[in-house]
Amino acid sequence: MAETLREQQLQLARHIRDPQRNAPPPGIEARRLAVYRQLFLGNVQSLLAASFPVLRASLADSQWHELTERFYADYRCQTPLFTELAGEFVAFLEQRGTDAPAWAAELAHYEWVETALSLSDSREPAHDPQGDLLEGVPLLSSLAWPLAYAWPVSDLGPGHLPGQPPEQPTLLLARRGDDQQVHFARLAPLAHALLESVRDRQLSGREHLQALAEAIGADPEPILRQGLALLQALHAQGVVLGTRNLCATHRRQHSSAPRETPR
Structure with a gap:
């Protein structure tokens, strides 16, 4: 029973992350699944838009949504902390293969620097x-x-x-x-x-x-x-x-x- 529940949860998570490549779990209506996806993806997109206001304004809506959806679907973050999500997005943009404009990764890094320095708790030797x-x-x-x-x-x-x-x-x-x-x-x-x-x-x-x-x-x-x-x-x-x-x-x-x- 526990293993069945775990597999259902993983199937739901995969579908919410990338519905184009992952079938939905059986027994849940499509409308409910769309609500879940919008809640999770929408939160991520809101956090990223707040962290990168110039990048967001410089991209067409279609470019921004495509990039953030691909980040949400394909990139595996190395931290669960929301405060470090912006750094993960910079790493995603710096990877080869994204369809972002050539300047996007550097602009994102430049905007991220301000957040990273503001939140830094490093101690001087x-x-x-x-x-x-x-x-x-x-x-x-x-x-x-x-x-x-x-x-x-x-x-x-x-x-x-x-x-x-x-x-x-x-x-x-x-x-x-x-x-x-x-x-x-x-x-x-x-x-x-x-x-x-x-x-x-x-x-x-x-x-x-x-x-x-x-x-x-x-x-x-x-x-x-x-x-x-x-x-x-x-x-x-x-x-x-x-x-x-x-x-x-x-x-x-x-x-x-x-x-x-x-x-």
Whole structure:
């Protein structure tokens, strides 16, 4: 009896998720099944529309319904939390094979960032707020995210949907400030590359800047001067928290690691 009930529940769930490919359970009239489907799918679509207002407004109704119905039918979320549904939808759009416009995944990610940073409860590791940013290992705040997009996501909307991405990427810094609001700012290529390097590798400030100079084939001295001034400005803004509390041995191990080319 229990196994029969379980199979009926699974059959009902499959049909509600995707009625085109799954037959309804016997004994339930179609009108009732349609009500169930509208309740479940409608809730998901409402949550997604609230999380992605610009994306929703930029898509035709048919595109939006097709995307959200396919997400509901085919994508297997890795979390039961409604607050993380938007991130799951971004992952769905980033998969190959969706019929969404080429800019849709990046626009969705850009909109999701604000929600993710607003809800973040991450804790900063131990650090020295007054550490030497050039000789020490700079620490990027976990609430400051350097972002790079092929599409001009901050300008996209119903009145501006270009057919091709521009030649230059859109480089941004998203951060949650002391006012608990999420702010976006444009970044120059050097600033973006430096922030990505600080985020991804535990090197001294000097080593980050020397690696960047080497990557672009520039004289390291001007890069060191500009980079140190940039680190100090970012520290004043709270984007760079200070330097990591690392023992000398640990620092040397990271310093001797092979260098990666900044993205």
